[in-house]
Amino acid sequence: MAVRPKRSESLSTRRREAVDVEKIELDCLLEAVHSRYGFDFREYAPASLRRRINRRVQLEGLPTISALQERLLREPPLMEQLLLDLSINVTAMFRDPSFYATLRRHVVPLLKTWPFTRAWVAGCSTGEEVYSLAIVLHEEGLYERARIYATDINEEVLERARLGVFPLAKMQDYTRNYIAGGGTRAFSDYYTSAYDGVAFDRSLVRNVVFAQHNLASEGSFNEFHLILCRNVMIYFERSLQERVFDLFDDSLVRLGILGLGTKESLRTSERAPKYEELDPRERVYRKVKA
């Protein structure tokens, strides 16, 4: 016997059912992606995930999320495309300049108390944040005894980060950000222009290691004095945020510093009592208990 929606069912009931079915399809797709490719999006904030996956469904001319799943399982290039869809890569040099002013004012003096700085920029996207941090460490006399580990889930953005070539059209904004963040030199000294792009000085990445790392599924790989993770965890559900806080906690030396930026907070985390706030607005914390 065919199973059909009852005639008497109201439009709102049918709409609710469609939403339920879509949720089941979405969960199945995320399971399939995890089993087939190891990328774990199961604890990402669902609203943004659904929007992005439905956009891919439309662009591929497919009828449903299940149809997308079917193709994803057999077509690794489509998975690469979906990875780009799901990893929101928006970034900028000296993004939120007040964060860099805080780094210079409150964090650099603490870093200077150690003989060496190991920093981790987690979710570094195309690298603008990494070059910005390198410039700050260079100007503060810390770069020569520093190593920056710059990681992202997405190999394609890391490839662009390694190149260090950014659009010339962005340089006016970036120069303004650099100055607002406490920079006092000529920003153009750090790059050379060619056509519509600028290539940043290679010396800024001499002490940088770019590597793929998935915050949702991989563990700690070193001990750091400074961890920056801004505009990444906003896309995660609470449970995943907690696990990532655990990962950062495991990866920080005692008195190490965690910079989250204005969008994320440690305040509601179970780990919060181990940290003191160095700057409540910029959400910069210091691990005071091991």
Ligand SMILES: C[S@@+](CC[C@H](N)C(=O)[O-])C[C@H]1O[C@@H](n2cnc3c(N)ncnc32)[C@H](O)[C@@H]1O
């Ligand atoms: C909006 S960008 C933020 C870039 C930079 N931190 C900033 O504030 O400008 C978010 C980055 O997080 C990365 N990302 C998302 N999920 C991740 C995960 N599970 N592990 C590592 N990186 C992830 C994305 O690929 C993307 O490049």
